[in-house]
Amino acid sequence: MTAAPLGVEKDPASLGFDPARLARIDTHFRRYVDDGRLASWQAVVARDGHVVHSSEYGRRDEEADLPVEPDTRWRIYSMSKPITSVAALILFERGELELTDPISRWLPAFAEPRVYVKGSSTAPLTIPSPEPIRVWHLLTHTAGLTYGFHHAHPVDELYRARGFEWGVPEGMDLAACVDAWASMPLVHTPGTEWNYSHATDVLGRLVEVVSGQSLDEFLQAEILGPLGMTSTAFASDDPSRTAALYALGPGRTRVRADAMGEPFLRPATWLSGGGGLVSTASDYHRFTQMLAGGGEVDGVRILGSRTVAYMGRNHLPGGADLEQVGRPLFAEMPFHGVGFGLGVSVVVDPAAYRTLTSPGEMAWGGAASTAFWVDPVERITGMFFTQLLPSSAHPIRSQFRALVYQALVD
Template structure:
């Protein structure tokens, strides 16, 4: 297990210690009044951990406290890991951002696009261009999620067993083939729609590398970064935090039906949401990104690749408010664009966010979050297990608390 410890006093890296302590004061109230079971927060500046706190319980029923060794379902915080894997293959010349996905997944040839009608009998038209790798990385492919409940195509996904996962026994290859047989929500590249695109990207990684997604991530990303606690399922039940949802009227309800999936070896390797990780491990991942693709002498990506991936790639430099569909997502839409696997702040004032232009981030279904602010040289990770992540404004509050503590 990677070690995690405070490495600098707040004043050494430009923080006011009393203001930084507001992080704990604020989020402790979430536990004390029953909104969260427990959490971990890690804040670093200039590559030194300045704030590390655990509060509350990883498992309320077992009275097990959150600790350094707690494991968390990171759900969509898997997406940046898979995106990094794809970018590594891009750097090696094994794929190009403009490659049609059908080059790797033949079922993605001759796609149809929804035009109108009910989910049971939709009108469609041919795709005007192929879905390409960059469409997957930017969520502009026209794919969707069944849990959106915002479009007839979402209903088609649900009717085929794709809501918060895939039908029992289905693997990544067969899931991608099934998604290719469902109409796209929009023409490739025409809009931003949060989707299973990163799962499809995981299959591209498999085909391009000649290895299963779990093998490639372990051998090329996780092991080199010493992220030994991160993987697909089979989590230690004595270390895994329990998954909760809000109880009507207040408090928490344990959601083992969904949460227990992390205890088993999965058939479906979800590059979009399948990893379990620890605070120490994900902090190492954010450090690698903040350092331009390198950590402890191991380089995964070139610094220019990281800079390229973490700029806004939406056409015309617009934000998600202008280019995205009005659905639930892990990010606000105003003043935020999207890069190759990350949300990217383009205008903090438009987003009413106390952060820097160029900050990149993402989060997960169970209210986990991370961000990297290259201007202020800050990384932050917040881990808890409450779904859905839209329940509380944890992410903007974390940014405000951290940034307002800066005095240098």
């Protein structure tokens, strides 16, 4: 099975959408291209498994004057995380790991984690962690790991000093990266706070050790292949069809970011389950429909329905939202009214979220302003693709949701 280019599959009106109102999506986001904020974008909306809106606009490579097309490849960055999380849950379903297992069972470098208490990055005071890092801590970003690009904590500075910011030191594979992260202090005791981090990259290594396969092999055999996601990989299968990467530069002008984008166009030196995949709208649509279908789409079952429902529960301590237990730093979604499940954000209070959606929405996004969500109440999925760093540059995600839900009139 291969993911075919997406087109509107059913009359939007038959699924509760006003077609004229849906057209506002294109009218609004075309302005983003026309005034220079974005080079291009692609948007897809589906309900009950049927695509009701699919559009793209702009140039995937502005300087080369190449148009965005339905099969354009996009760097999805952290939209890789839900895929890697599903991989771990497949192993959980098979009884090969427990969510409560200490990860040191498979990754001995994490046998004696230490937690930062105070001090500078050059002379940190640490103590032995009173709690081991467990599998569920990796899935929920409560492990105490971090990212070098946060610039919010002395441990972040330690990561940067070791060469971990928006990449990894040259020549390091995933196993070596994991050992390096294990040698550095944790930002907090596992299970007590939420800190966006390399946790999903560590989870990818865990998948490798438990399964006995490399992460790319496991994903291909268990998720990408069965779902027909033929253009999703750790390097673009067609660099000529891959959108150029841009970043917000001085004065909020958009500049090319080829140095950051180029690694996705050649074989990966390390397999980042947290942010290394390239995909297409048609491929990722298959993944969202699997989640929306309770683990199954078109007769292909990846997870059990109860596992997907459990994935979409808020697993943060005490049922808190990210505002209560999350560190005030970079994230792909707002914190108010949003909890975190097993690899995805979970809306617990749409009113606090200040965004049109439903309780139980599963979602996440990527650093280059890509995003998806799965709404189990309204049975809607939405995806938006573009290539602009950082994801906080423009309020694309909240605007896209508003434009979709205002068109729902059933």
